[in-house]
Amino acid sequence: xxxxxxxxxxxxxxxxxxxxxxxxxxxxxxxxxxxxxxxxxxxxxxxxxxxxxxxxxxxxxxxxxxxxxxxxxxxxxxxxxxxxxxxxxxxxxxxxxxxxxxxxxxxxxxxxxxxxxxxxxxxxxxxxxxxxxxxxxxxxxxxxxxxxxxxxxxxxxxxxxxxxxxxxxxxxxxxxxxxxxxxxxxxxxxxxxxxxxxxxxxxxxxxxxxxxxxxxxxxxxxxxxxxxxxxxxxxxxxxxxxxxxxxxxxxxxxxxxxxxxxxxxxxxxxxxxxxxxxxxxxxxxxxxxxxxxxxxxxxxxxxxxxxxxxxxxxxxxxxxxxxxxxxxxxxxxxxxxxxxxxxxxxxxxxxxxxxxxxxxxxxxxxxxxxxxxx
Amino acid sequence: xxxxxxxxxxxxxxxxxxxxxxxxxxxxxxxxxxxxxxxxxxxxxxxxxxxxxxxxxxxxxxxxxxxxxxxxxxxxxxxxxxxxxxxxxxxxxxxxxxxxxxxxxxxxxxxxxxxxxxxxxxxxxxxxxxxxxxxxxxxxxxxxxxxxxxxxxxxxxxxxxxxxxxxxxxxxxxxxxxxxxxxx
Numbered sequence: 001x002x003x004x005x006x007x008x009x010x011x012x013x014x015x016x017x018x019x020x021x022x023x024x025x026x027x028x029x030x031x032x033x034x035x036x037x038x039x040x041x042x043x044x045x046x047x048x049x050x051x052x053x054x055x056x057x058x059x060x061x062x063x064x065x066x067x068x069x070x071x072x073x074x075x076x077x078x079x080x081x082x083x084x085x086x087x088x089x090x091x092x093x094x095x096x097x098x099x100x101x102x103x104x105x106x107x108x109x110x111x112x113x114x115x116x117x118x119x120x121x122x123x124x125x126x127x128x129x130x131x132x133x134x135x136x137x138x139x140x141x142x143x144x145x146x147x148x149x150x151x152x153x154x155x156x157x158x159x160x161x162x163x164x165x166x167x168x169x170x171x172x173x174x175x176x177x178x179x180x181x182x183x184x185x186x187x188x189x190x191x192x193x194x195x196x197x198x199x200x201x202x203x204x205x206x207x208x209x210x211x212x213x214x215x216x217x218x219x220x221x222x223x224x225x226x227x228x229x230x231x232x233x234x235x236x237x238x239x240x241x242x243x244x245x246x247x248x249x250x251x252x253x254x255x256x257x258x259x260x261x262x263x264x265x266x267x268x269x270x271x272x273x274x275x276x277x278x279x280x281x282x283x284x285x286x287x288x289x290x291x292x293x294x295x296x297x298x299x300x301x302x303x304x305x306x307x308x309x310x311x312x313x314x315x316x317x318x319x320x321x322x323x324x325x326x327x328x329x330x331x332x333x334x335x336x337x338x339x340x341x342x343x344x345x346x347x348x349x350x351x352x353x354x355x356x357x358x359x360x361x362x363x364x365x366x367x368x369x370x371x372x373x374x
Numbered sequence: 375x376x377x378x379x380x381x382x383x384x385x386x387x388x389x390x391x392x393x394x395x396x397x398x399x400x401x402x403x404x405x406x407x408x409x410x411x412x413x414x415x416x417x418x419x420x421x422x423x424x425x426x427x428x429x430x431x432x433x434x435x436x437x438x439x440x441x442x443x444x445x446x447x448x449x450x451x452x453x454x455x456x457x458x459x460x461x462x463x464x465x466x467x468x469x470x471x472x473x474x475x476x477x478x479x480x481x482x483x484x485x486x487x488x489x490x491x492x493x494x495x496x497x498x499x500x501x502x503x504x505x506x507x508x509x510x511x512x513x514x515x516x517x518x519x520x521x522x523x524x525x526x527x528x529x530x531x532x533x534x535x536x537x538x539x540x541x542x543x544x545x546x547x548x549x550x551x552x553x554x555x556x557x558x
Contacts, residue, residue, distance in 0.1 A: 262529055265484035270527050270535060297552070299527050299537070301487050309489070311525055311537060313552060326426075328405065330550055332523065332539055350539070350548050352405055352424070356467060358458025359422040362407060362548060 007170050008300040008310075010261045011269035012041055013236050016199055017171075022107055022119050024158050024197045025206055025228075026171045028146060029076050029107050029119060030373075035061040043337040044306025061340065063374060074107040077374040085366040099126045100369075101187075103145060119162075120147040125188075143215060146190050160195040167195055167208035168226045168242045169257045170273045170296070178294045178314045178329075183244075183255055183277050184222065189213065191222065205229035212248070222246040222253060236263030242275075247282075254278040254289070267302030276320065291320045300335065310335040310347070326354040333367070343371035392439040397432075400534075402553020404429045404450055406542050410502070411512040412462045421460040423513070425498075427452015431476060435557060442488070444478040448496055456502060456511065464509040472498035478524050488526035492538045495519050518542045520549060532557050 007017075007026060017026030020034025030038065036058035048057060060066045063075050080101035086094045105121030123145040148162025165171065166189070169179055175187040193210030206228050212221025224246025230238045237260075244255040257275030264270065274295040281287045294316045301309040314329040333347025351363035405426050412419045433446025451471040457464035474497055480490025496518050502511035522540025529535060538551040 264486035264527055264529070268484065268487045268527065270529065299525065299535070301483060301489065301525065301527070303483060309525070313537070313550075328550070330539060330548075332525075350550075352407075352548075352550070354405070354424055354426050354455065355458075356455060358465065359407070359410075359424045359455045360459075361422060 007172055007261055007271055008269045008298065009042070010236060010238065010263045011265075011267045011300055011302065012037075013263055015230075015232060015236070015238060015261075016204060018158070018197075018199055022117060022150065023146075023148075023160070023164065024199060024204075025165065025167055025195070027165055028121060029074070029105060031114075032062070032074070038337075039340055042306070043340055043342075044304075046306070047339060057340075071112050072109045074109070076105050076107070078103045078372070080369060080371045083368045087364050088366045090364075101125075105145075115152040117150045118148075119150065121145045143188075156198055156200055158195075158197045158199070160197070163190050163192045163214060164195065165190050166193075166210055166226050166244065167197075167206040167228045168244050168255065169228060169275070170240075170259050170261070170271055172271070172298065174312075177296060177312075178316045179257075179273050179275075179296045182292070182294065182316060184253060188215075202232040203230065210246070219249040222248045222251075224253070226255075230261075237261075249282065251282055252280040252289075265302075267300070267305075267308065269300050271298045272296070290318075293317045293320045306337045308335040309333070310345070323356045325356075328352040328354070331367075341373055343369070343373075345369040345371070393436060395434060395436045396557040398435045398444065398446070398555050398557045400431045400446075400536060400553040400555030402429060402431075402536070402551055403427070404452070404549065404551045406549035408514040408542070410456050410514070412457065412460055412464050412509050413512060414462050414507065414509045417462060419460045419462045421457045421464065423454050423456035425452060425454045425470060427470065429472070429551065429553070431553065431555075433476075437482070439482070441479070441481050443480070444476075446476050448472065448474045448476050448494065454500060462509045463507055464505050464511070466502055466505070466511075468500055468502060470498055470500040472496045474518075480524060480526065486528040488524075488528070490524045490526075492522040492524040492540065493520065494522070494542075522549065522551070526555075 018024035020030055020037055022029045022031055039061035040054045040058050063069060078101060082098045082100050084096055102124040103121055108118045110116040122142060124142050126140040146164050148160045148164050151159045153159055166185060168185060180186050191210035191213055193208055195206055195208045197206040208226045211223045226244035228242035230240035232238050240259045242257045246253050255277045257273055259273035262270045276293045278289040278291050280289045296314050298312040310333055312331045316327045318324045329351050331347045331349040333345060336344045347367045349365040349367060353360040407422055407424050410421045410423050412421055427450055429448055429450030431446040431448050433444060435444040436442055453467055454470050456466050474495050476494040478490055478492045480488040482488050497516050502513055504510045520540050520542040522538040525537045527535045534555045536553045536555055540549055542549045
C-alpha cells in the first residue's frame, strides 16, 4: 500500500513516521504495521459487524487481504483523483478533473528483520512536470518517482541511498501547498541522494545530500544538502527545524523553517510551519536573492473513527523586504476514511490576496478527492 | 411528581458540576472585503476594498460537558486597500479600526476540540479620502453583522487556537479570523 505522509496522525500519538512508513521521513509505502494501523485506527469500521475483532480487520489489510504474501515482498498501488470547481455559482465558474496520482511499487526485504530493504515506486502522471521544457514532456508519462535502498545500521540509525523526497519540514500530501510547491518540494521534486536518519524516542534528525531528479536536465538539477530535526517536548508535542541549501546552473535556493506538531484528543492535531525561502537567478549577473516568507497551519478534528474535519491556512509573502503582495488560502472540509483503503476529501478553498496596488476579488474553489491505496 | 422533581434536581446538579465559567482574551488576524461605490461627477463605478488587520476579543466563556458559549467584546485595527481595478482611477490604503460584540455557541467534539457558530456584530471606522482626480467613495455600511463557522483547538487547558470563517453583512466575500486565546 502506498500512502502519503499524514503528519497529523501525531493525534494518535504516533510521533515518528518510521512506525508506519518504510521511509522514516514519511510518505510512500506503508509497512505491515502501518497498514494494520490504517485499517484499525484511522478507517471507519462501518462495513464490519460489531463482532468483528480489530485483529481480524488488521489481518485483512495486506495487499491480498488476509492472504499472506512471502515475507520478502510487499507490493502496493495507489490512485488519487481530484475534481475541482473554480468560483462555484458565478459566471466565471469552471470545472476540471485531474488524475493526480497513479502509482505502483514494490518493497523487497532482504532479511526478515527488514534491516535492508529496496523500495521502488513507478508513477504515471497526466499533469506536466514543473520542469518540463518541451511539449513531449507535457504529455502523460510514466516515471520513476522514488527508488532507494534502506539499511538500518543500528537501533537508531537508518541510511538511505536513491531517489527520494528531500528531508525538509512537515511532509504532508498537499503538493500544491506553500510548504511544498513553493519550496521546490512538490510532486515531482524527489532527488537522488543519501539520507542519514537518526531516530530516538524523543528526538530525530535527518541529514540529506542530494544531486537532483533523474529526469531533470543537467542545468536544472539542484545539488546541495538539507537537514531536518524534531524534538519531543512532551508526549504528542514536537518542535522542529529545517534548513536547505542547494544550487544548479540556473538558480540557487536557500530555505529555513521552524515547525511544530501537537496532538490533542485522540485523532485531532495541530500542525504549524513557518519559514523563509530565498531564490537567486544565476543566469542574471549580480542578481540578488529574492526573500519570501510563509506559514502553514493545518488542523485535524476527529469527529468519530474514520470521519474528520480538516482545516488549513496558508500565508505567503513574495518579497519580505518590500510592501509586496500577500497571499492567503483557507481550506475547510472533510477528510473521510469510510472504507478500507479508501480516502475521500471535500473542501472549500478560499483564496485572498492583499495587494497594495489594487483590491482583489477572493477566489473560491470546491474540491473533491478520491484516494484509493492498495 | 417527586420523581420529576428529583430528576430535575439531579440534572441541575450535574449541569452545575460540569459547568466551568472563565474569562478569556484572544488576539489574532482578521481579513474581509467589502464593496466600494466610487463617484466622480455623475459617473459611478463599483470596486472592492480588502481589509487586513489584528483584532482582540475579551469576555466570558462557559463550558458544559457537551457544549458551551462565549460572549466577548471586540476591538481591532489595520489597513485596507480600496480600488485599483476601476474606470475612475481610485486607489487608497487607509487605516481602519473596529469595535463590537461577538457571541459564540459551540459543541464540544472532545475535551480539546470544539465546533460551533460565531456571530459577530461590529462597527468599523474608516475614512476614504477623495482622490486627486476628485473621485469620492461611498463605502458599505459601517455596522456589520456576520455569521461564521467557529473551530477551536485547545492546545492546553488554558491556551486555544480559534479559527472562524464566514460572511459579513453586505460583503459577498468571506471573512476570516485566526486567533490564539487564553482562558483564566
